[in-house]
Amino acid sequence: MKKKFQRAGNTTTVLIGVLCALAVVAAVVLWWRWTPATQPSADVGQQVVNDFLKQLREGQAAAAWQATTAEFKSALGREKFLTYVKERPYFKRPLAFVSMQTVRVQNQPRSEFVYRTGDSKATVRVLVGSESGAWHVDRLAAD
Numbered sequence: 001m002k003k004k005f006q007r008a009g010n011t012t013t014v015l016i017g018v019l020c021a022l023a024v025v026a027a028v029v030l031w032w033r034w035t036p037a038t039q040p041s042a043d044v045g046q047q048v049v050n051d052f053l054k055q056l057r058e059g060q061a062a063a064a065w066q067a068t069t070a071e072f073k074s075a076l077g078r079e080k081f082l083t084y085v086k087e088r089p090y091f092k093r094p095l096a097f098v099s100m101q102t103v104r105v106q107n108q109p110r111s112e113f114v115y116r117t118g119d120s121k122a123t124v125r126v127l128v129g130s131e132s133g134a135w136h137v138d139r140l141a142a143d
Contacts (some may be wrong), residue, residue, distance in 0.1 A: 039122040040135045043101050049113045052126065052137045058089040069131045070137045076140070088142055090117045095124055103127070104140045110138075 040048065055064035057091050065073065065081045075082065095115035103112045105127065115124040122143060129138030 020042075037130065038108045039102065040130075042111075042130075045096070045100065045111045046097065046113060048128050048137065049115070049126045049134045053095055053115065053124075056085055057094065059092075061085045061091075062128060064137075067136060068138045069129050071129070071134070072138050072140070084142075088122070090122045090124075091142075093117065098123075103140075109133055 010066050039045070043107050052064050052067065055061070055067070057083035060084050062078065064085075066075075096116060098116050099113040100111055100113050102109050104110070111128050113126045113128065115126070116122065125139075125141040126137055130136075130137075
């Protein structure tokens with residue numbers, strides 16, 4: 001009489017374990033790919049800020065405000081923004097790019113672009129944020 005080969009019965013358990021591991025790896029990869037970026041590339045962010053500052057320089061502050069994020073608009077209403085820009089005449093002159101740095105806002109890394117007036121008397125800091133899949137000015141600070 002021939003003996004039949006006896007299995008330990010662990011095949012199903014091993015198969016389920018492997019499938020669970022693959023599902024976890026897939027979930028991590030998908031999460032990583034679809035997590036929105038909190039920072040633009042340096043070139044893209046600088047272009048967003050340059051366009052914003054150009055609008056201010058050309059007297060199109062209302063259009064510049066319209067192109068900002070909802071958070072910016074909420075923090076600095078249209079009329080308040082127009083007054084803010086009007087009170088700072090250096091926005092009518094070209095500003096020189098100084099640097100880009102990473103800052104943390106609500107524990108998220110963000111790109112801050114620093115500009116100065118030609119006489120270096122005023123510094124303008126502009127944060128760029130993502131909204132609806134596009135980069136916009138999110139914060140503005142000038143001294």
